[in-house]
Amino acid sequence: MKKLLLIGAPCVGKTTFSNLLSIHYNLPLIYYKAKNPSLSSSRNKRGNPNRDSAYCNYFKQAILELPLDSGYIIAGFPRNIEQVMLMHIENLQYDLVIDLFQPENVVILKAKYREICIPCNTSYNSQEISIGEYQLKSLAPKAIGKCDHCEKDLVKRPDDEFSHIKRRYFDYIVNYEDLRKYFEKKDKYFIFNVTKGVEDFSRLVGEIESFYAKNKR
Ligand SMILES: [Zn+2]
Numbered sequence: 001m002k003k004l005l006l007i008g009a010p011c012v013g014k015t016t017f018s019n020l021l022s023i024h025y026n027l028p029l030i031y032y033k034a035k036n037p038s039l040s041s042s043r044n045k046r047g048n049p050n051r052d053s054a055y056c057n058y059f060k061q062a063i064l065e066l067p068l069d070s071g072y073i074i075a076g077f078p079r080n081i082e083q084v085m086l087m088h089i090e091n092l093q094y095d096l097v098i099d100l101f102q103p104e105n106v107v108i109l110k111a112k113y114r115e116i117c118i119p120c121n122t123s124y125n126s127q128e129i130s131i132g133e134y135q136l137k138s139l140a141p142k143a144i145g146k147c148d149h150c151e152k153d154l155v156k157r158p159d160d161e162f163s164h165i166k167r168r169y170f171d172y173i174v175n176y177e178d179l180r181k182y183f184e185k186k187d188k189y190f191i192f193n194v195t196k197g198v199e200d201f202s203r204l205v206g207e208i209e210s211f212y213a214k215n216k217r
Helices: 012-024 047-064 080-090 102-113 162-186 197-215
Strands: 003-008 029-031 074-076 098-100 115-118 120-123 130-131 135-136 187-193
Touching: 003 012, 003 162, 012 029, 012 074, 012 197, 029 047, 029 187, 080 162, 098 162, 098 197, 102 115, 102 130, 102 135, 102 162, 120 130, 162 187, 187 197
Parallel strands: 003 074, 003 098, 029 074, 098 187
Antiparallel strands: 115 120, 130 135
């Protein structure tokens, strides 16, 4: 059973792709649901050992609650090298780390128009984006401001605001340098350039399949 970690730039589509992969592979999806607001910020400041270990314990516990030998998809973890170290200590298992990438100008534009449904963790985006190779169709809800799945009101994420997203992207660039070096050495990692949004999904599945074929897991 596949054990995938989906990491990547803020607003790149981690939620959308992990939902699609969870359905495609029939794997449980684990993502951080904030119970403690002080831990809920997606900013990944270095040197916050309490938060790093809280994150790691959260995912470890979620895996323990799955049936034995179940595969899984973890979205949005790890975010910095300290969390990778804790994963190593806790022996948190994974086969492959997928790093979803989009450049800062694309991410900023997406964040500006992104709306989310908190109850069912679905993201929408009313804006088409056309920047060089990045051609993203809009993912607008059928009714303005309402979730297609549960009809709840859509909201803006406070951390999608311009200065926040700039900061989050900066954190991503700085923290991921170490992550990349570590996972690349383990040969369990690839960067996936998201140029067409959800239309990239079959290409992503192709890359995952060729990874597993090559590594025969
Ligand atoms: Zn919803």
